[in-house]
Amino acid sequence: MIGVAQFPFDTPNGNTLATSLDRLAAACGGNESDEADVIMVASQETAGPGGRGGGRREAASELKVLSNAEAVNRFEQGGFTYFRQISTVLTTVTLSFAVLLITVLLTVSVNQRLGEIAALRALGFSRWRVVADVLCESVLIVGGGGLLSLPLGALLAAGLDRILKRIPGIPADVHFFVFEPSALQVHVLLLAATAVIAALYPIRIVARLPIAATLRDEVIG
């Protein structure tokens, strides 16, 4: 034995071994031609991802040289297209329903408080202040839901990960759901957009509220 090889993405029941080309040729009877589907080359960090690859590409024009990052990108674009599409569709549907629900909730809430809002305006609350109050309510609802969604999303991701990893041939150390800080940023941005869009209609009601007519209607009604 001349070394220890690690196969982090091997299947749980895989019988994989590492050897040199000479020993592989000897094991195969010595008649096999020196062919390979994939050649993995470790290069110095200073050489950069294309350091060795450039030389190989010159040596054999049919070689496709990929760095680790390029290989992962290709895999993400090709191998996860289906997951990405499902994720986009689910996100769009969820956000649309969230916007509709919060808009309805805020509109009902605002309509029930028209008298109070008109009274506050009469007492000197500016148009912007009552608008800001409605926007704050929207942000609180969406923010509360967003915070709650983080642990729920983590639990759901862990459950789905377990289910997907039961598919035969999936390497043991492959995870379908991995936390990335950029995902959190996208999450926050989507929540902020949801809060603003959901509040637009109730804000319009509040901003255009005729104070005197509303007070009169509330007393008569």
Place this chain on the structure above:
Amino acid sequence: MAAGPVTAVADVTLQIAAGDHLAIRGPSGCGKSTLLHMLGCVETPTSGTLLFRGDDVTKLSDRQRSLLRLRQIGFVFQRFFLLPMLTAAGEHRAATVGIRRAEGRTTEAHRELLEYVGLAARADHRPSELSGGEMQRVAIARALANRPGLLLADEPTGELDRTTGEQIAALLDRVNADGTALVIVTHDPALAERCTRVLTMRDGRIESGARPHDWPARAPIADGASRSLGRARRRLRRRRLGHGDSPRRRRRRAHPGAVVRPGRRW
């Protein structure tokens, strides 16, 4: 077919002086509330002039009018319009947002005002835990939060029983006696009689009471506020006679609380 424009108030000339105690009476739909809303700078007349301490309100922006209302005018409504999620102290605190701390946005100021309206013990109660009279007291405290010079009340006792209504009327008398001009729209003759001036409206026009010499004869007041009310009346009488005015008060009289000058139609 669309309804045409309605003339709610027309040919009105009215002046509210600092410390005035005015009732506006008249049948439903005669323009009382519209006039009150104009005095409160909530509505502006389509023609004519509306002055508040010398400033033409019709030329102010919505934001400027909001600031004017916030700092100088208080409103009390028939249906209280308290925010259900806020306590009595919270209502008062919310009304002072936007006002500098030195001008009364302090815990001490909140407590004092609730004591003034007799609700210190109920400061932490929400509207659902208060009676009608207590809710109106909270509404009065909210209206007084920024120490306005003019308090407008639209049927303040309309939702209350007779006894509670008298207590609220006594509180309003006290507010007026302490120097706040008070304009009340009411159908209640007993409440109107407590005022030093009663203005009667019909079909959008003032029938009587626009001028000080139209003041009605006084009715006896049988409540605890009679002493302070007497002081207010004496002060008003001195003011009418031009005696005892301080230089500051003379300046204020030169720029009265609110003036509505005649116009063709509002």
